[in-house]
Amino acid sequence: MQSEKQEFLIKGKPVPKEIAFNKIKILVNNSKGIHIDGLSCDMDGLDQIFLFAEKNNASLDHMNGKNISKFLSIFQRTGGNIASLGEVQRRSDYILLIGLNKESLDSNIISSLLKKKNSFSRKRVIQFISESYMKRNELSLIKVSRDKLSKEIENLHFMFKSQIRNNIKINKHKMSSVLENINNSSYGTIIFDSTNLDNFLIREIIDFVKTLSDYKKFNFFHYGGENNISGAIQTSLWKTGFPLRVNFTDDGPIFNPLEFHSNKVKGHKELQIYISCFDDNPKVNFFKKNILIGSSRIKNKEQFDVFIPSSIPGIDQDGLIVRSDGVCIQKLKKKNKS
Numbered sequence: 467m468q469s470e471k472q473e474f475l476i477k478g479k480p481v482p483k484e485i486a487f488n489k490i491k492i493l494v495n496n497s498k499g500i501h502i503d504g505l506s507c508d509m510d511g512l513d514q515i516f517l518f519a520e521k522n523n524a525s526l527d528h529m530n531g532k533n534i535s536k537f538l539s540i541f542q543r544t545g546g547n548i549a550s551l552g553e554v555q556r557r558s559d560y561i562l563l564i565g566l567n568k569e570s571l572d573s574n575i576i577s578s579l580l581k582k583k584n585s586f587s588r589k590r591v592i593q594f595i596s597e598s599y600m601k602r603n604e605l606s607l608i609k610v611s612r613d614k615l616s617k618e619i620e621n622l623h624f625m626f627k628s629q630i631r632n633n634i635k636i637n638k639h640k641m642s643s644v645l646e647n648i649n650n651s652s653y654g655t656i657i658f659d660s661t662n663l664d665n666f667l668i669r670e671i672i673d674f675v676k677t678l679s680d681y682k683k684f685n686f687f688h689y690g691g692e693n694n695i696s697g698a699i700q701t702s703l704w705k706t707g708f709p710l711r712v713n714f715t716d717d718g719p720i721f722n723p724l725e726f727h728s729n730k731v732k733g734h735k736e737l738q739i740y741i742s743c744f745d746d747n748p749k750v751n752f753f754k755k756n757i758l759i760g761s762s763r764i765k766n767k768e769q770f771d772v773f774i775p776s777s778i779p780g781i782d783q784d785g786l787i788v789r790s791d792g793v794c795i796q797k798l799k800k801k802n803k804s
Contacts, residue, residue: 472775478768489772490691493755497750499735500524501753502727503531505710506693506760507743507776508785508798515741525713525726528698529748533661535799536725537688538709539667546672547617549655549685551791552636554579560651562644563605564658564671575790576657579687590671593645595619608640623674629800630681652683659689663747674801690790693744697788728753740770743778 474486481489494500505512505528519526527590528534554561561579562595563571570576580592596603597612610618622641629645631633648654656675660668671686678684690696699709700735707710707720713731725731729739738753740761758770767773779785780798787796 471730472762473716473773473776475770475773477771480672483774486772490757491773493757493771494522494739496663497735497737497755498738499711499731500739501728501731502739502741503733503751504529504693504735504741504745504748504760505561505695505698505746506745507741508694508787509697509701509781509795511741511743511776511779512694512697512787513553514657515772516544516701520714521720523716524581525711525731525738526702527689527741529693529729530661530695531710531727534658534690534695534709535711536663536665536697537660537690539723540668541672543687544571544672547679547685548676550686550793551575551579551789552689552793553653553685556658556689557653559590560647560654561590561592562647562654563596563654564591564619564656565596565663566594566657566659566689567662570659570661570691573689573692573775575692575763576689591651593647595626595644606643608638608644612662616664616670619667619670619674623670627673627677629639640775648678648684654678654682654684655685656684657689658686659691661691670710676701687791688794693742694791696790697786700788700792721740 469619473480474483475481476486476489480669500522501517502515502524505515505526521589593603593608595608595610598612615784618641622644625641649703656671658671675684675686702708702710702712706719708719711723711726713720713726732751732753736753737755739757739759740750742748746763747765756770758764758767759774759802761778762775777783781801783800785798787798789796
């Protein structure tokens with residue numbers, strides 16, 4: 467892999483790094499409020515970002531913050547049975563995917579779960595409940611329209627409880643095969659991504675797993691996203707005691723997953739600092755003033771007031787990230803001399 471040319475940019479024009487850094491100082495000192503977003507970097511980078519945020523009373527969010535904040539806001543109130551990545555890989559003989567989009571389904575984490583064999587001698591069964599058809603040989607698809615997905619999972623939960631209570635077998639329903647696979651499983655897991663799911667459905671999935679776990683070994687695995695979001699959450703917990711989203715103030719950090727994201731804070735904060743070392747095409751919600759720090763391969767760098775190129779952990783430098791299930795640290799070894 468050939469390294470990209472490292473250019474410091476102001477409004478898309480190459481400048482010496484000293485001029486770029488001076489421009490950043492001016493923006494930071496003269497802007498009314500700072501928001502830091504993206505947070506797609508390794509643990510060393512996150513540590514420095516949080517120190518800067520505390521010094522400048524900035525708010526922080528991750529590029530996958532919508533997904534994790536929706537999940538945490540419900541999970542913190544309800545609790546539930548979470549499985550680690552290793553448990554799903556090694557033990558689950560039945561996996562039910564609910565509402566994952568193509569991006570999540572094609573991610574490294576989910577792909578590895580689908581391909582890796584478990585420790586059971588019998589074949590793992592994988593079913594996928596979704597609104598769209600995605601042809602994958604390892605998946606058995608049950609197609610459900612988006613507006614009916616919550617109702618179908620609620621019905622599935624009700625049918626399972628009726629089946630247990632009345633000791634009857636339910637046939638002639640599109641979810642009958644799901645119930646059959648649940649009954650035949652030794653260790654089952656429901657995998658979901660909160661991004662495109664409503665709060666009622668997220669809560670229903672968690673409650674359904676609670677009911678299942680009363681009768682058999684069953685857990686859920688919440689796919690939070692990549693770009694070291696687990697590392698960002700862990701760093702936030704270490705520094706503030708809260709998961710993302712947070713805002714530093716003179717009286718200490720404040721946690722509010724419904725308020726401290728770009729759509730909300732751009733109304734009263736002028737400057738956004740966006741960090742993206744891993745994602746080359748981040749979806750940025752632009753503020754009045756914007757600074758980008760990240761990979762030189764990022765598209766549309768000229769749209770930012772200042773662009774600062776950074777090395778990429780796992781390519782240009784060594785680094786540490788937290789695995790997507792938050793269980794352990796992963797080492798990234800550099801591949802290039804740069």
